[in-house]
Amino acid sequence: MSGLETLLDSRRVWRAQEIATDSGPTTLATGHAALDAALPGHGWPRDAVSELLSGGAGSGELGLLWPLLSRLGGEAGPVVLIAPPGVPYPAAWRRAGVALAQCYWLDVGGREALWATEQSLRAGCCAAVVAWLPQADARALRRLQIASASGETPGFVHRPLGRASEASPAALRLRLHPGAELEVLKCRGGRPPSGRIRYGRPAGESMTSDPVTSRRRDNPRGAPTQAGIARAAPRER
Amino acid sequence: MRWVCLLLPRLALEGALRERRDPASPFALTEGRAPRQIVRAANAAARALGVKPGQALGVAESLCLGAERGGEGVEKGLASDAVDPETTNRWRRHLADWAYGYSSQVSLHYPHALVFEVESSLNLFGPWPRLEARLRAELEALGFTHRLVIAPNPAAAWALVNAHDALAVDSPGLEAALGALPLGRAGLDAHSLKTLKRSGFRRLGELFALPRSALSRRFGGALLRHLGELRGEWPLALESYCPAHGxxxxxxxxxxxxxxxxxxxxxxxxxxxxxxxxxxxxxxxxxxxxxxxxxxxxxxxxxxxxxxxxxxxxxxxxxxxxxxxxxxxxxxxxxxxxxxxxxxxxxxxxxxxxxxxxxxxxxxxxxxxxxxxxxGEASLKSLVEHREHRPEAAVLGGAGPEGVATPERRARPGWLLPAPTRCDSEIAELLAGPERIESGWWDGNDVRRDYYLVAWHDGRRAWVWSDPAGAGWYLHGWFG
The missing domain is CATH 3.30.1490.100 (DNA polymerase, Y-family, little finger domain)
Incomplete structure (x- = not known):
């Protein structure tokens, strides 16, 4: 017992439960009821880095973050995207409810992306900082974690699935599965819930119910059935 | 009117030191041609080693070298530079620029000094003691030794600063303050000074006591005029310093x-x-x-x-x-x-x-x-919605004359790839589409594409298109 206390005193081990009870409302609701219920803080950590591991763009990362980004909506400051995997499509972001006037993205890479992320987190004026940093290692993440805590700015770092096995100082680690499902790998303040959490509709689902689909009949080329094209696609090579 | 005279007794040395990376190591300003340079001024480190104005540079250098051998922690011998009047003038103008923040009437009329009028500034900066403290603190921070005197006219301020520091004289006290000034410090020309000294005068007050007509007869109109300027009876027009535009x-x-x-x-x-x-x-x-x-x-x-x-x-x-x-x-x-x-x-x-x-x-x-x-300015981008059907133009701008008036209502991917890339085997299933986009005939970049929402082979959601007339599939975006 005394051995355990020595270990705790030396601060090399932290008590998972302690932080959740000590700290007040240091989280931001994710906007997904199922996810909020599963996380020990009932939301995204407010002054820490959350790490999102995925197979790349299109894994549902925007569906996951958009509710938060749209709720912060300009009042809490600008949202800064750093080194995103593509050009943000303004129409899609507006449809998701994000205030475009308060949304900026930085077209940089490598070391500069890490620097910009740290600066933005530390400045303490951004509503949220979302970065794509496949190059970041545990040391870099620790720096970002400190910057996020000192700037009291929530940070979201996207990294590839290959990094899942590495240790990470992020306060929350999520693994995204296509089809709007995720797994909690690590969360500060509690034991990670087991199993996959379904947090919303799969991305782009609304397109199915779009008027465009019904207009298919007017397609002069004579639209094949969806399944038909799916089978035809590989053959067209 | 209240005029401040700022005397900068060590401007040449301090200006030169300010441009040195290590102002604390021994340094001397010299004059004269090599090899007969004479030390004109030296900083504290050099003076501590025995360097004095008037010494030959060679002597001064050997003094510092000796100290180095003695191991007193001096890194280098004496560094020296020739006195450059242009450098000194530049620093004087720099201080005039600084003084311009306190007064619109700044003059560089007197050598080694600045005079500026502050009466109107006292409303803003508080009474003179407070302004004086502020001026001194700023000069201290800039690194210039200085003496400050305030008097009712510039000539008196200049004469008094030669003998005093931190003196504040108002109009009633002016005559007494000037009267106590030795003749040698009153800014008189050399000829008058010699004549006056021979006549047994020692202080300005003794001249003030004489009838003016007698003074004028014996020593000439120029002296009377100088005394008049000191007492503020004779108007003195100084050319004002005009700061540069850039x-x-x-x-x-x-x-x-x-x-x-x-x-x-x-x-x-x-x-x-x-x-x-x-x-x-x-x-x-x-x-x-x-x-x-x-x-x-x-x-x-x-x-x-x-x-x-x-x-x-x-x-x-x-x-x-x-x-x-x-x-x-x-x-x-x-x-x-x-x-x-x-x-x-x-x-x-x-x-x-x-x-x-x-x-x-x-x-x-x-x-x-x-x-x-x-x-770089180009790397920080904002999200601007261009009302255009073509995805590239909608995201990156450059809408043509017929850009749509209504905002886009159809589902669009969160990410658009800057350039479409060919993909065929990676598509697992078509989930929705097609959506025909046909636009841009007016600017030559017309497109005719059928867009589909597809499931990628690993389950991700992609936005792809195919040309209705040709074959092949192109990846153009991701539904994040």
Whole structure:
């Protein structure tokens, strides 16, 4: 017992439960009821880095973050995207409810992306900082974690699935599965819930119910059935 | 009228020291031609080793070398430089720029001194003791030894500063203060002084006691006029200093600088000088230029553009460093010149009055400035919705004359790839589509594509298109 206390005193081990009870409302609701219920803080950590591991763009990362980004909506400051995997499509972001006037993205890479992320987190004026940093290692993440805590700015770092096995100082680690499902790998303040959490509709689902689909009949080329094209696609090579 | 006279007894030395990287090591200013240079002034470290004005340079150098051998922690021998009247004048003008922040009437009429009128400034800066403390603190920070006297007219202030420091004289007390002044300190010309001394006069007061007609008859009208100016009875018109419209200062290196990191010290000095100049003019800058003179006499220019008007030297230094980090030097740099051709009126922001959102927007402005300074203006982008059917034009702009008036209502992917890439085997299933996009015939970039939402082989959601007329599939975006 005394051995355990020595270990705790030396601060090399932290008590998972302690932080959740000590700290007040240091989280931001994710906007997904199922996810909020599963996380020990009932939301995204407010002054820490959350790490999102995925197979790349299109894994549902925007569906996951958009509710938060749209709720912060300009009042809490600008949202800064750093080194995103593509050009943000303004129409899609507006449809998701994000205030475009308060949304900026930085077209940089490598070391500069890490620097910009740290600066933005530390400045303490951004509503949220979302970065794509496949190059970041545990040391870099620790720096970002400190910057996020000192700037009291929530940070979201996207990294590839290959990094899942590495240790990470992020306060929350999520693994995204296509089809709007995720797994909690690590969360500060509690034991990670087991199993996959379904947090919303799969991305782009609304397109199915779009008027465009019904207009298919007017397609002069004579639209094949969806399944038909799916089978035809590989053959067209 | 209340005139301040600022005497700078060690301006030449202190100006030269300010341009040195190690102002604490022994340094002397010399005059005369080699090899017969004479020490004109020396800094504290050199004086401590026995260097005195009037010594031959050789003697002074050997004194410092001796100390070095004695191991008193002196790193180098005596560094020396010839007195350069132009450098001294430049620093005098620099201080005039500084004084211009306190008065619109600044004059460089008297040697080694500045006179400026402050009566109208007292309303703003408080009573004289407070203003005096402020002036002294700023001069201290700039690194100049000084003496300050305030008197009702510039001639009296100049005469009194020769004998006093921290003297404040008002009109009723002027005659008594001047009267006690020895004749040698009263700024009289050499001929009158000699005649007066021979006649047995020692102090100004003795002259004031004589009838004017007698003075004029015996010593000439010029003396009477000088006495009149001192007492403020005779108007004195001094040419006013007129600050330059732009700023340009240089810095030469003893040894060429190889890396941008070596430019930090001179840059800091130049920016501090710039900041003093800007404060005097109540102005700021939005852009300035660094000219780096390379060893081969060619010049490399670095333009520093700012998003907002700035004049704080710390901020300017940080932003300039950000700019320089992206610059690759074309060669070793032998001199650096900072030029700010355009000044912009500066409106200071009262930080303490701001709260919440205003403070935050200020912090964002500062962050933005920092990001742009290092990463370049083009890399920070905002999300602007262009009303266009073609995805490239909708995201990147360049809408034609017939850009749609209504915002896009159909599902669009969160990410658009800058250029479509060919993909065939990666598509697992078509989930929705097609959506025909046919537009842009007016600008020659017309497209005719059928877009589909597809499931990628690993389950991700992609936006792909195929040409209705041709074969092949192209990946164009991701539904994040």
């Amino acid at each position: 700023f340009s200062r240089g810095f030469e290196f003893d040894t060429p600088v190889q890396a941008t990191a070596g430019l930090a010290f001179p840059l800091k000095r130049l920016l501090q000088t710039l900041a003093v100049f800007l404060r005097g003019q109540d102005a700021g800058v939005t852009r300035f230029r660094l000219a780096l003179t390379l060893e081969d006499r060619s010049t490399q220019h670095v333009e520093v553009g700012l998003l907002a008007v700035q004049r704080d030297p710390e901020t300017l230094l940080e932003l300039t460093r950000g700019h320089l980090e992206r610059v690759r030097l074309d060669g070793p740099v032998s001199a650096l010149t900072l030029t700010a051709a355009e000044l912009t009126p500066y409106a200071p922001v009262r930080r303490e009055l701001l709260d919440g959102p205003a403070q935050q927007s200020q912090a964002w402005a500062a962050l933005r400035q920092r990001l742009v300074a290092r990463l």
